[in-house]
Amino acid sequence: MDTRASSSSNERGSISKNSSWFTQFRNASNPWMARYAYGFIFLLANLLAWAARDYGHGALTEMKRSKGCNGGRDCLGTEGVLRVSLGCFIFYIMMFLSTVGTSKLSDTRDSWHSGWWLAKIVLWISFTIIPFFLPSAFIQLYGQIAHFGAGVFLLIQLISIITFITWLNDWFQSDKYVDRCQIHVMLLATASYVVCLVGIILMYIWYAPEPSCLLNIFYITWTLVLLQFMTSVSLHPKVNAGILTPGLMGLYIVFLCWSAIRSEPAGDNCIRKAASMTTDWLSIISFVVAILVIVIATFSTGIDSKCFQFRKDDTQAEDDVPYGYGFFHFVFATGAMYFAMLLIGWNAHHPMRKWTIDVGWTSTWVRIVNEWLAVCVYLWMLVAPIIWKSRQTTETT
Incomplete structure (x- = not known):
């Protein structure tokens, strides 16, 4: 009897906990769970944009009558992506305007951010449908603005x-x-440099098999030079930032270089060897992984509002919001423009094959410029404190 009573009490306890969690989520007292709901909505928008591009030609026959498309198949898919992106952007920019500046959990805007899900789902569906009734010229204008918004997202x-x-x-x-962590730091830094060098060697083998591949050779060689330069600056006695940060930054810029070369259009001798290794199922897996990476990157960046706070205060009151709501929604708004650019190859008039993402020379140069910008920002973060300190010393003397 005691065992049955304890088990039943445990069941009631678990049910009460689950119901309490659901009640908190419904009553807008759980902002941590709310961010996952926004991330799921963003994932649905990505999938809708992809479906509009690759499989929306039969369902969106009315769009063929728009003057901008002139019945073109590729333009129809591109406009489908931009229209879904516009609806997603309007939803998150509305959430940004209605939650920016929220600082306390007792604020009414906290309840709006973490609750009212039925109303927000209706709004998101409405904002997704409305752009399909807008003229093509307006959508093309949004596509031009989305280039800037996607650049802002990359910078953030x-x-x-x-x-x-x-x-x-x-x-x-x-x-x-x-x-206690000296050995861990050395192992992590060493592993980072080894992966960087292996990645550079593999890129030479796969994407620069002939001396005529001058552009790819330049990309890869310059990445190696930047890695060496970051390490030299970091180890300079005045900087003394160690070897871990340039090693991790090296992983990032090697990844950007690899992504840039992978974005080059197929058909070139310099990438034919790597392209021949891909199969249909591998392309599908790569596409799915890329979509998930977009969502995860947007989600993780959105909750990192402290990286833009000039005055960092470690003390936080119990009734303070756990993360910046306005910044969170702003990142998702720019992320809506970013996934549109990836799905259309940063070019509204560039045809995209099924199960492809971020392919084209524009995409390649965006990745390369992003790599160079990353190195410049990193070096500035290393050198800036020394410059400010020297200026303060000069002013005091």
Whole structure:
């Protein structure tokens, strides 16, 4: 009897906990769970945009009558992506305007951010449908603006990644962990450099098999030079930032270089060898992984509002919001423009094959410029404190 009573009490306890969690989520007192709901909506928008591009030609026959498309198949798919992206952008920019500046959990805007899901789902569906009734000229104008918005998203993501890398290095070098984590830092830094060198060697083998592949050779060689330069600056006595941060940054720029070369259109001798290794199922897996990466990157960047705070205060009151709601929605709004650019190859008039993403020379140069910008921002974060310190010393003397 006691066993049955205890088991039944445990069941009632678990049910009450689950119902309490659901009640908190419904009554807008769980902002941590709310971010996952927004991430899921963003994932649905990505999938809808992809479906509109690859499989929307039969369902969206009315769009063939628009003057901008002139019945063109590729333009129809591109406009489908831009229309879904526009609806997603309007939804998140509306959430940004209605939640920016929220600082306390007792604020009414906190309830709007974390609850009212039925109303927000209706709004998202409405904002997704409305752009399909807008004229083609307006959609093309949005496509031009989306280039800028996607660039803003890349810049925010870049600063967030560099901030995380520097935070990780500072954490290892803190007084609490500096002694016990020396071996871990050396192993992680060594592994980072080994992966960077292996990646560069493989890119030479796969994407520069002939001396005539001058552009790819330039991309890869310049990436190696940037890696060496970052390491030299980081190890300079005046900087003394260690070898972990340039190693992790090296992984990032090698990945950007690889992504840039992979974005080159097929048919070139320099990428034929790598392209021949891909199969249909591998292309599908790569596409699915790319979509998930977009969603995860947007989600993780959106909750990292502290990387843009000039005055960082470690003390946080219990009734403070756990993350910046306005910044969170702003990142998702620019992310809506970013996934549109990836699905159309950053070019509204560039045809995209099924199960492809971020392919074209425009995509390649966006990745390369993003790589170079990442190195410049990282070096500035290393050198800026020294410059400010020298200026303050000069002014005091």
